[in-house]
Amino acid sequence: xxxxxxxxxxxxxxxxxxxxxxxxxxxxxxxxxxxxxxxxxxxxxxxxxxxxxxxxxxxxxxxxxxxxxxxxxxxxxxxxxxxxxxxxxxxxxxxxxxxxxxxxxxxxxxxxxxxxxxxxxxxxxxxxxxxxxxxxxxxxxxxxxxxxxxxxxxxxxxxxxxxxxxxxxxxxxxxxxxxxxxxxxxxxxxxxxxxxxxxxxxxxxxxxxxxxxxxxxxxxxxxxxxxxxxxxxxxxxxxxxxxxxxxxxxxxxxxxxxxxxxxxxxxxxxxxxxxxxxxxx
Numbered sequence: 001x002x003x004x005x006x007x008x009x010x011x012x013x014x015x016x017x018x019x020x021x022x023x024x025x026x027x028x029x030x031x032x033x034x035x036x037x038x039x040x041x042x043x044x045x046x047x048x049x050x051x052x053x054x055x056x057x058x059x060x061x062x063x064x065x066x067x068x069x070x071x072x073x074x075x076x077x078x079x080x081x082x083x084x085x086x087x088x089x090x091x092x093x094x095x096x097x098x099x100x101x102x103x104x105x106x107x108x109x110x111x112x113x114x115x116x117x118x119x120x121x122x123x124x125x126x127x128x129x130x131x132x133x134x135x136x137x138x139x140x141x142x143x144x145x146x147x148x149x150x151x152x153x154x155x156x157x158x159x160x161x162x163x164x165x166x167x168x169x170x171x172x173x174x175x176x177x178x179x180x181x182x183x184x185x186x187x188x189x190x191x192x193x194x195x196x197x198x199x200x201x202x203x204x205x206x207x208x209x210x211x212x213x214x215x216x217x218x219x220x221x222x223x224x225x226x227x228x229x230x231x232x233x234x235x236x237x238x239x240x241x242x243x244x245x246x247x248x249x250x251x252x253x254x255x256x257x258x259x260x261x262x263x264x265x266x267x268x269x270x271x272x273x274x275x276x277x278x279x280x281x
Contacts, residue, residue: 037061040090044097046143047105047168058094059087077246078238101140102170108141109173110202116177117195126181127152144168173202223272227265 039050039058050058063086070082112133119129130152134145148161159182166178176198184191237244249255 040093040097043094044101047098047101047140049098050094055091058090062086062090075243075246077249104140105144105169106171106173107206108137108139109169109171109177110199110206112137112141112145113177113195113199113202117192117199120195121192126185127158176202220272227269227272230261230265 037058039054042048043050063083066086066089067079067083071079115133115137116129119132120126124132130145131149134142134149137145144165148165151161151164152158162178162181166174169175177195180194180198181191183189184194234245248258
């Protein structure tokens with residue numbers, strides 16, 4: 001009988017929490033939270049950074065959330081340390097989203113070049129081809145091309161908008177596309193054929209990058225696993241014996257050794273990242 005009552009109580013608790021979450025979604029709290037995290041979402045969708053007030057809100061939200069998690073896990077000391085790291089982690093999340101946006105933009109360059117070539121071969125001008133391609137491409141490339149096409153419809157110069165697109169992409173693939181278009185305008189030539197050859201070359205380069213990543217995947221995973229083991233061990237030790245980290249840092253000798261080990265970890269992380277970037281170039 002007690003098992004049935006416990007099961008019924010658990011089911012009722014789950015339903016109650018579900019109703020509570022549904023009620024919270026309709027309140028101003030959820031709307032305020034959505035506004036606070038909107039810069040992170042926008043960084044991934046549009047590749048733009050947050051304004052100064054948005055950075056303050058993100059930093060405050062991250063500090064409060066991490067302070068609560070740190071207090072639950074390790075007490076006031078852990079809460080203070082976690083809150084201090086909140087703003088840096090919030091900005092790191094924004095930068096990571098922007099890097100992902102630029103990576104998606106670079107990955108779409110071969111398909112954009114080939115589609116531009118098809119539109120130009122069909123008789124469109126460069127301005128018309130950009131508008132045609134913008135209507136059929138999604139993701140990061142679609143967002144940037146639609147912004148460029150919108151500016152061109154409003155009368156912006158083609159060269160200025162292509163330069164803006166190149167700066168926004170900040171990728172060699174888009175540098176090559178824009179350079180090819182501007183070179184053909186000044187010197188003439190078969191621009192569709194040039195863009196198709198460029199698309200083939202970019203796809204071959206991307207394929208080589210993927211092969212390099214696949215060849216080094218096991219080594220990179222092992223390095224990250226080894227680097228994460230001390231943090232995982234510290235977390236398990238704190239969970240198994242609350243206050244372990246506080247006692248560790250209270251002793252000057254152990255605290256100095258912990259700081260030294262953390263510095264070595266940071267150096268190792270930087271070294272692994274530099275090596276992995278060098279391999280994939």
